[in-house]
Amino acid sequence: MKKIKKATVTLLATALLVLPSLPGQSFANEPAATLNEQNTAADEQATIIRGGYMKDNRLLIPVRVVTENLGAKVIWNAASKTVTISKDEVEVVLTLNSKTALVNQMPITLDVAAEEKNGGTTYVPLRFLSQALGANISWDQKSGQAAVQLNGQSLIIIPDKPPVQIPNEKRLTARQQQIIADKLNEATDLSSIKQIRTHFSPYFTDRFINTIIQNKGLKYKNQMKDVTPSALQYTNNQTAVLTQYVFISSDYETETYLHRKATLIYTGKVWKVDAVDFKLEEYNLRP
Missing domain, CATH: 3.30.457.10 (Copper amine oxidase-like, N-terminal domain)
Structure with a gap:
């Protein structure tokens, strides 16, 4: 039985190797x-x-x-x-x-x-x-x-549609993406910010500022500092999505991560956060 199993594996690997590219x-x-x-x-x-x-x-x-x-x-x-x-x-x-x-x-x-x-x-x-x-x-x-x-x-x-072509002068730099992520981290706790609207207006839309004021900050307080090269995706010439994630917990069978997705809109001069959504994801560690 072991010989048959080994032969099957070998045939599978051979088929993949000789398959035309x-x-x-x-x-x-x-x-x-x-x-x-x-x-x-x-x-x-x-x-x-x-x-x-x-x-x-x-x-x-x-x-x-x-x-x-x-x-x-x-x-x-x-x-x-x-x-x-x-x-x-x-x-x-x-x-x-x-x-x-x-x-x-x-x-x-x-x-x-x-x-x-x-x-x-x-x-x-x-x-x-x-x-x-x-x-x-x-x-x-x-x-x-x-x-x-x-x-x-x-x-x-x-499949997703091909990436939107955005002029270089309109694209967010890595530094600008990091600044937006940092401001979202600040929005997790508004207690120390006296002029909330003034503080966030260069980075958030009025609608989103109203939302965080009403909710007294973001839903989750977790700090997400890393911005990966693929974190920002442009959906069209006027909207983009900045996605980050952070490790939450693990046990013997699963790991849990929190994903934060910020929707950005182009206001005519700058990109601003217009909405934020969160999602908890569990990943299996064992078969």
Whole structure:
């Protein structure tokens, strides 16, 4: 039985190694009938996942939401910057910013490395991950959507639109982003600020200042000091989102992080915070 299992793993790794590195155009030109016609019944029951983006003609997808919807387990190791995906007898380990992945401890070279964006979400190449887990994938060029099927589970992945092109003179510098984050930290406790409106008016809209005055500060008092290079995302020429996160707690099975998402609007001269949302996320530490 051990020999059979080992042979299966070897065949899987070999298949991944010899799989042609199709560019995005070739991937997009795969028969759309697989998604549009053959999977019509399955699509009605499919889980819709919005997220993902193209990089070097490869589609990268949010690993946790996709794999968990396929019935796999996901473990994030903050110390080693690795994400481990396991399902049945397959274990996949990816390291952030590394093009080497492990499939059942066998190294595989990726076209695009796993990376972190949007305030802590890990993104991985869809084609590699799907094939490592034994899933079927197809691409619909017309709709710009990917379909994934595995053991009766069907997903439709709708990638995000390409990044908005913002003129350099309109972009927030790293220093400006840090200042906004610092002001949000100050807004967690207003007790020591005498002229709240005057203090925050260069950085917050009047509407948001009214909100924090009414609520006596932000909902959560946690200080979020780090601003990662991917923390700021422009949604259009007039709005942007600054996302940060901070560790809250852990036990033997989970880690909890608090995410803070600040919505910014362009007032004509400067970017100002117009709203802030919080979300608590739990991450599994054990399979």
